[in-house]
Amino acid sequence: MSSEDDFMSGMSSDEDDVLQESENEEGSADDFGFDEPEPDLGFSQKEDVQKKKKIFDVNFKVYQPKDIQAQQDDLIDEVNMILDIRKEDAAILLRHFRWNKERLIEDYMDRPKRVLEAAGLGTNVAGPPKLEVIPGFCCDICCEDEPGLKSFAMKCGHRFCVTCYNQYLAQKIKEEGEAARIQCPAEGCKRIIDAKSLDLLVTADLQQRYHELLTRTYVEDKEHLKWCPAPDCQNAIECGIKKKDLDRVVPTVVCDCKHRFCFGCILSDHQPAPCELVKRWLKKCADDSETANWISANTKECPKCNSTIEKNGGCNHMTCRKCKHEFCWMCMGLWSEHGTSWYNCNRFEEKSGSEARDAQAKSRVSLERYLHYYNRYANHEQSAKLDKDIYNKTERKMTQLQSASGMSWIEVQYLNSASQALQTCRQTLKWTYAFAFYLARNNLTEMFEDNQKDLEMAVEALSEMFEKNVQELAEPKLKVEIMDKTSYCNKRRVILLADTADNLANGVWSWGIDF
């Protein structure tokens, strides 16, 4: 690790050096801005605090459940005012138009009747929804006709008793997870039940579930909104990246819960590799990696016909089932040259043997190439997990350090930063190997590999320092080294990602396969 001391001096002081170039690019990233102005919910101050934007960063906003609700309410209020219709109806119309307010207003202005019909709102009869007792009423669902039976009908006039309505809605909400498009129970009636009628008909727990599901459809209906996939996280992220942009950008977003994920495919952050590549790589790994590893470890190829052979008996005298070639499992040479000395192959230098081994090596190049990248990919994944274990011990370490060295809480935070740098850098490194697997070899690839090498060396060095025990960590010299290395790692990561993102945006990478 001492070999890197030369480029560390002075690095941590001016972080902006490497970022300057990328800052000019901010304008281009704004192209992925939002189509419609969103209500300001007081997030702007927060954005100012966020760290400076880099070329590979995309614009995004994090919304909490109450913000999502507020957005819906605002849209509903707006439509309610402009079109002068009930709020419940405005909500149904908006959901029908997948929350595209402009299209809804335009269509409604043109032909209101048709829009209402299509959204299941049909012809209007005034008055709020209410339960009624109609003399002589018989419910078509339960065939009940006792006097005093409470019943309900939406504006379509299909009347059912309260019990049946309740059962029906419970089934739809609880069992089928429906909310925004629950239709009237009558056969063929497309009328959709509104929130106010529903609240009248079901118990409080179902009402709550119903509103949860409604909120969910809002996020699911909007192309620019996605749920944070972290377990138990209820936030949604807004990002303007469209599907067609995904071969040019890797839209990594960070939720308030700290989860970093790709807005394009919802998988964990996979910069610098684009989504399509990630999809292929994961599929390939799922399909091939175990098999490939096993083939590599347990089989050899017949030196004559290249059939893959697994040794299943104790003897080294192999006879290929396909071509009947006889060879030695140990040295791969001709069996006929082994005379009677079989069982203890001492023929390693034999010409036929070394030729056979060369040929074997060549035929395994593509397998070995894949395993090269896969093993490094998997290694970073594994190491990140191990680093995380250490991170979990960091807090304890930091408390120990505070008492051992007399440092204050703020002074030991460098360990926290180091740990976070390790996690993000390993995540990036991991995906550089999947990325490299699909790259065709040229000058750009070599620059990429240099960047990869620099980052990897720095990360491994930091990881090693990070494992030191408390006594050593307490030394001011190591602390400075860790801080320097942390900042260096982050910097190398930024350089690597900026470079790859730039080339991706300009479409100059050449791939070994077609996307």
Added chain:
Amino acid sequence: MAFASKRLGKELAKIHGSLPPGITLVTAEGFQEWLLDIQVLDANPIYMNKTFRLKFKFSPSYPIEPPEVTFLNTADRPVPMHPHIYSNGIICLDLLGQQGWSPVQNVESICMSLQSMLTGNTKNERPEGDEQFVASNRRRPRDIDFYYHDNTV
């Protein structure tokens, strides 16, 4: 079961009173499983002089949930040939699925729908992939996602 049995009791009373032509009740013991026979009344050559047996299975939440309806295959009651009926008796019909079902439907209306589904059919054939479906299917009809792609038959 109270919910389903009340309604089924009323349906049964009505069925005992009268049923449309071509539909007869075979057994209705308890409120879990009923058998009914149906016949096609016009001169459709595919179904002429044949009687088909339907098995209805009701869940406790019937009629909120649709019943499970299949054709039985016995010596004198074959499974009718139809591009939406598999040879094991499973029927692909939207009104029997959760999406197409309405609690207003009942045993009689289902029988009539099936009757007219047969009456209108001119294709003496099984659904595509029938053999494979029948060999591999272990699911109950309600759990199968039929793709109602063809509403012409």
